[in-house]
Structure formats: C-alpha cells, structure tokens
Amino acid sequence: MDMHLSRIRVVLVNTSHPGNIGAVARAMKNMGLSRLVLVAPNDYPSAEATARASGADDVLATARVVETLEEAIADCALVVGASARTRTIPWPVLEPRACAARMVETAVRQEVALVMGRERIGLTNTELERCQYHVHIPANPGYSSLNLAAATQVLVYELRMASLQRAGKTEPDWHSDHPPVTAAELDGLYEHLEQTLIELDFLDPDNPRQLMRRLRRLYNRVGLDQMELNILRGILTAAQKAASKYRKRR
C-alpha cells in the first residue's frame, strides 16, 4: 500500500541541527513516508537525531547522505522546494494541499522530491530555481517562520491526505504519450539553451540579467516529456549550426 508515497523523497539541504533531522524522520514515518536524503548535513550521524527520531530510526538508518542537491534530485520528474519568502521573480507557488495532490499524482509513476532548506535561510535562489514549483505554507504574515520540522510535518501530512484521497479516486490527470524528463535532463537542456543563446548573440554572458532564470521558470513548470525534450534540443542544435556557419564565414 501507499506505493505512491514510497516514490516521494524528502530532501533536507544543509541542516544545522541534528535534532531537526530526527524530528523530520519521525514526521515522515508518522505520515507513511520513508525516503530521506540529506544534502551535506552539518552534524550527522548524531545521537540527538536518533533520540528525536523516536521510533523512526529506520528512516534515519536508510537515509542517503549526498554532497549536492543535484545528486539528491537527479532522477526526479517533479521537484518541489519549500519557500517562505516572496522572491523577485515570481515562481509557480502552490499551497500545500494543491502541491501534495500534484506530487502524489506524479508519484504514481515517477520519482518526486520535496526539498527543505536550511533552518534560518531556507533554500538559496539557485536551489529554488532547480524546482518546478515552490510550496508555501500560508502562515500568519506577522510571524511566518515555521520550525523546519513543523513545516515538514505540515507538508508530509498533506501528502498523506492526498494519497488517502487518491486511493478513492479513479480519474488520472493528463498523461503525455512519452515519459517525463528528469531533473538531470532538464539541466542538460538549460546548458544547451544557454550556450545556443550566447552563440546567437542573444545572451550576453557578461550581462545575463534575468534571462536564463525566466527560461528555467518556463520550462520547469510545463512538465516536459522526452519527445518534447528531443524536439527542443534538435531546434537548439539547428540554431547552433546556423550560428556557427554564419560566424565562420564572416
């Protein structure tokens, strides 16, 4: 049972306090999630983490520890980052309930990640740009900073509720005729896109402004499938060919 929850991992980035890692493990197990990934934790393994995990030490025991966020999410078709603040560029932001429904829907077939940032400063802009969606808990505007474990508790609770709700539901969402791309494949697309825009003299590497950020936001949220990725990369290669031949001759 709960096969879809088993495809949802919780990724904690640079957690400072091991007690929070333990509390997150407990919250996860309470809600039926089991896959924890720790990106460069500050102090781990730790007796305090184990103590706070209470009976959820199995979640800690099987937690993966990696060096970078990229490693943690490379095989994921959907990556959601928790965000407390409003950013300069609005990103697709969902409330926990709508977000959980989307995550559970995707997890029926694909890998999904919920990414939680550091205790004080959350996720960096660069990390947030790796996410298709940001999830924001609509807290009291006068006092909106939830503790890391408390925020995770709310989000995994909504994942469990979405999963329970889905169990009584038959109609799936729209599915493409091709499998969705992974985060690593999206990264490859952005590198290719950036390189091509430079070669086309459209992007000035010395003054990139918000261009790549806006393009990431666009292609992150559309949910590309493999065929679409192939088409876009084919177009980029054709544009590069035109640009390089033109350059050679001038």
Place this chain on the structure above:
Amino acid sequence: MDMHLSRIRVVLVNTSHPGNIGAVARAMKNMGLSRLVLVAPNDYPSAEATARASGADDVLATARVVETLEEAIADCALVVGASARTRTIPWPVLEPRACAARMVETAVRQEVALVMGRERIGLTNTELERCQYHVHIPANPGYSSLNLAAATQVLVYELRMASLQRAGKTEPDWHSDHPPVTAAELDGLYEHLEQTLIELDFLDPDNPRQLMRRLRRLYNRVGLDQMELNILRGILTAAQKAASKYRKRR
C-alpha cells in the same frame, strides 16, 4: 482580521515537557492563533518553554493556567478533543480538515476549544467524554504516535486553512508578474516559430509530421506571460538572423 481564529483556544492538559508547551505556542502563532490554556502543567513557567516558543513568547505570556479541564472549557460552545486511539465507546470522530471547518464555522459567533492530551497517554476517557467531537489525524497505522507539538501543528494548520477558505482568501493558482498572453498572440508565436524552423532547415514544409502540433501542445499548456512571449520571439528573431546571413553567403 482572523476574528474567528481569535475565538479558538488551544487547551493543553497535564503537559509533561515544557518544551512542548513552547513548541505549541510557536505553532499557534505561526497559524494565527493566540489563546493558550494550560491545565495543570507539570513544569511551567519554564525557560525551556520560552526558548522553544521562539518569537511566540507573547502567546506564553498571555496563556491562562487553570486547575481543571472544566474551567478551561466552561464558556465554549464547541469542544473538540484530539484522540490517537480508537476508544471503547464510539464517539463522533472527525478528520482534521472537516473538524477545522466545523470549528471555524462555530467560532464566527461562539467560543471553541481544541483540547490536546498528555504526551504519552493523551486524554482520559472522562476527558474525551467532555468533547462533542474527537479529532483523529489519519497517521500511518504502523507508527501513529505523533509528538504533541507535531499533532498540534497539523490541527492548527487546518484551522488556519479553514479560516482562509472561509474568508475566500486561499490562493487560487499561480500568477505571474506579467499578464498572460492572448490566443491571438500565441498564434503569432506559432507562425513565427514555424517560419524560423523552416529557415533553420529543421522543419520540412513538405513533410511537417507532428512537429508543430507537439510544440503547440507544449506552449499551450504552460500558460505563457507577456515577458516570456517577448523572450521567445526575441530568440526566434536572433535565430532567423543567423540563418538568413548564413544563407545569403552560401
């Protein structure tokens, strides 16, 4: 604002660990609740409670300490008790979401209490019988014991969501910082895209296959904004320039 949340109190019965009282105060304030009642707390006031409350020490400062549950709920029209277990006497049990809607509805005019039990054993049968409803978080049956603060966090989160929903203040969907494009503008983009792909020798007008259909499906579903449209058309123009200069010279 949030007048109905101001009529909902959280009642903690016989709490053992002062840290939990602080964490509950923080969870309450995060979600816009402010009225805390402590029934015969084990160790309070306490520096640990204040530390865990973080910026929510005002909730602690105005907390009422009473001797009995009766005192805590005497003036309430609706009393809901948190229950982890199935009891011998069947009682009306609600899930957090439905329960929160009912509590917020009542709080428009009447006083409402959410009663949370002791860390290990919860509420006694006698205490549960003082409640009109029991609220049960549908946790993992294999590991269902939430920490007191975590359970309270989930329940006050649902109270906030119910309150926002009632006020019509839940976020609809994501909105960009720029207005969305019109259907006519999208058509213009597709014409420009098709023309460019022909000039790049990527699209063969005599054998177009599914290419434009797939690209339309992609950009139709993403919900472009004006700025994104301008960027895409700018890229197409740059690619056309490269293609035409190359062609002129060959």
